[in-house]
Amino acid sequence: MLEKKSLKSLKGSGHKLSQIKNQIEILEGGLFQNELSTFSDQLKSSVQYPLKPLALSVMQINLGYICNQVCKHCHVDAGPDRKEIMSKEHLEKCLEVLKSNSIDTVDLTGGAPEMNPNFRWFVMEASRIGVKKIIVRSNLTIILANKKYYDLPDFFKKFGIHLISSLPFYEKKKTDAQRGEGVFKKSIAALLKLNAVGYGKADSGLVLDLVYNPAGAFLPARQEELEKEFKQKLKSDFNIEFNQLLSITNLPISRFLDYLLVSDNYESYMEKLVDAYNPAAIDNLMCRNTISIDWDGYMYDCDFNQMLAMKVDAPSSQHIDGFDRTELANREIRVNQHCYGCTAGSGSSCRGSLV
Amino acid sequence: MTDSYYNPKDLRKFKDIKEFEPKLAEKFFDWYGEVFKAGALSEKEKALIALGVAHAIQCPYCIDAYTEESMKKGATETMMMEAVHVSGAITGGATMIHGLQMMNKAKKISM
Numbered sequence: 015m016l017e018k019k020s021l022k023s024l025k026g027s028g029h030k031l032s033q034i035k036n037q038i039e040i041l042e043g044g045l046f047q048n049e050l051s052t053f054s055d056q057l058k059s060s061v062q063y064p065l066k067p068l069a070l071s072v073m074q075i076n077l078g079y080i081c082n083q084v085c086k087h088c089h090v091d092a093g094p095d096r097k098e099i100m101s102k103e104h105l106e107k108c109l110e111v112l113k114s115n116s117i118d119t120v121d122l123t124g125g126a127p128e129m130n131p132n133f134r135w136f137v138m139e140a141s142r143i144g145v146k147k148i149i150v151r152s153n154l155t156i157i158l159a160n161k162k163y164y165d166l167p168d169f170f171k172k173f174g175i176h177l178i179s180s181l182p183f184y185e186k187k188k189t190d191a192q193r194g195e196g197v198f199k200k201s202i203a204a205l206l207k208l209n210a211v212g213y214g215k216a217d218s219g220l221v222l223d224l225v226y227n228p229a230g231a232f233l234p235a236r237q238e239e240l241e242k243e244f245k246q247k248l249k250s251d252f253n254i255e256f257n258q259l260l261s262i263t264n265l266p267i268s269r270f271l272d273y274l275l276v277s278d279n280y281e282s283y284m285e286k287l288v289d290a291y292n293p294a295a296i297d298n299l300m301c302r303n304t305i306s307i308d309w310d311g312y313m314y315d316c317d318f319n320q321m322l323a324m325k326v327d328a329p330s331s332q333h334i335d336g337f338d339r340t341e342l343a344n345r346e347i348r349v350n351q352h353c354y355g356c357t358a359g360s361g362s363s364c365r366g367s368l369v
Numbered sequence: 370m371t372d373s374y375y376n377p378k379d380l381r382k383f384k385d386i387k388e389f390e391p392k393l394a395e396k397f398f399d400w401y402g403e404v405f406k407a408g409a410l411s412e413k414e415k416a417l418i419a420l421g422v423a424h425a426i427q428c429p430y431c432i433d434a435y436t437e438e439s440m441k442k443g444a445t446e447t448m449m450m451e452a453v454h455v456s457g458a459i460t461g462g463a464t465m466i467h468g469l470q471m472m473n474k475a476k477k478i479s480m
Contacts, residue, residue: 183443185445187445187446188445228440228441230440232437232440232441233441234441235412235413235441235442235443236412239407239411239412239413239442239443240442240443243413243443285381289381
């Protein structure tokens with residue numbers, strides 16, 4: 015059972031998992047010493063090792079770890095007590111790289127990306143330089159968190175932003191257990207506001223996708239079945255509409271790793287991930303076409319590697335200031351056991367299922 | 370060997386039953402996989418039926434497996450408990466309807 019959660023991040027409470035080396039030690043030890051195959055070994059048996067990038071098309075920028083929520087499963091360990099935030103200088107550099115490399119999608123995440131004071135400026139600039147698709151991963155409740163955010167639906171609409179928002183379940187109990195007391199009610203209110211300006215409505219062109227991730231130590235079912243049910247329930251209970259439901263597997267890092275360990279589910283969860291390994295998901299893994307940038311300008315193969323401090327394997331191009339497309343294209347993608355989360359079953363990515 | 374009749378780790382080894390008889394096991398698992406695919410019933414409905422049956426036959430492996438499967442398919446706690454009540458009602462009903470057999474017999478041999 016999920017217990018009532020602390021309002022502090024792992025980092026803020028000095029938790030041992032806030033030391034990344036302790037997380038790596040867990041991922042590399044235990045079952046993976048002799049019982050289960052490591053992710054690298056699985057790739058080798060699928061003749062996919064080393065994993066190489068495909069054409070770069072998405073720049074995912076983490077605008078900072080500050081957030082108005084403290085979710086139980088958060089792989090970023092975000093929260094109100096996190097101070098890391100991307101500077102305008104780094105954001106300017108990101109714009110330069112986007113423009114000079116014709117990267118057509120920028121994916122803004124956090125924390126709550128809207129809490130970065132330069133968020134709106136960045137969106138305007140990205141739009142001005144012609145970035146084709148701007149994705150914002152909004153936690154929904156930010157829209158109601160403070161007067162200064164009340165007009166976000168109109169701002170999103172003005173720039174045609176593609177919104178991706180978490181709603182782990184269409185009922186209060188599971189959503190609040192994962193994301194905090196009262197989050198479900200506020201999320202519903204925010205979704206109604208987004209619907210009111212056209213988001214999620216057929217033919218509006220304003221895309222609102224929701225993210226489902228299991229509220230516990232189990233894997234998600236197929237995206238299509240869950241989507242059908244979410245659509246039906248949200249429509250009948252709240253008159254809410256949305257576009258797609260993206261089904262995302264919880265990766266065993268950070269706060270979700272803490273939950274797995276505390277609830278004595280870690281070993282069985284890792285067994286489930288390994289048993290569900292599906293090599294067909296490899297071609298579409300997000301690390302193949304995405305580069306993830308942290309608040310301090312360093313680059314990673316994905317947001318999860320970012321949280322494990324696994325910088326890209328490109329010695330002279332690890333920071334946005336030294337962005338070198340050729341060197342990045344020739345790098346090897348870094349993997350560890352958490353990567354099983356993206357290859358389980360139908361696969362998982364920030365964009366939902368992969369196969 | 371464990372000193373218990375049931376070992377939770379055996380659930381993950383279910384497919385190992387093919388070690389003693391591969392051909393029949395293969396047919397069984399193919400059929401099993403087909404059964405649980407969405408058809409006229411959704412995958413969630415099938416998982417909930419399986420959960421109810423698991424309680425009726427009191428199979429601890431099946432209860433573990435289909436509690437998780439039902440949750441994966443989006444079933445709520447209330448749905449799962451209703452499935453258990455359905456199972457209880459049917460197994461209870463099956464006992465009670467035999468009360469008529471008892472009554473018939475008792476009446477037949479009574480003056």
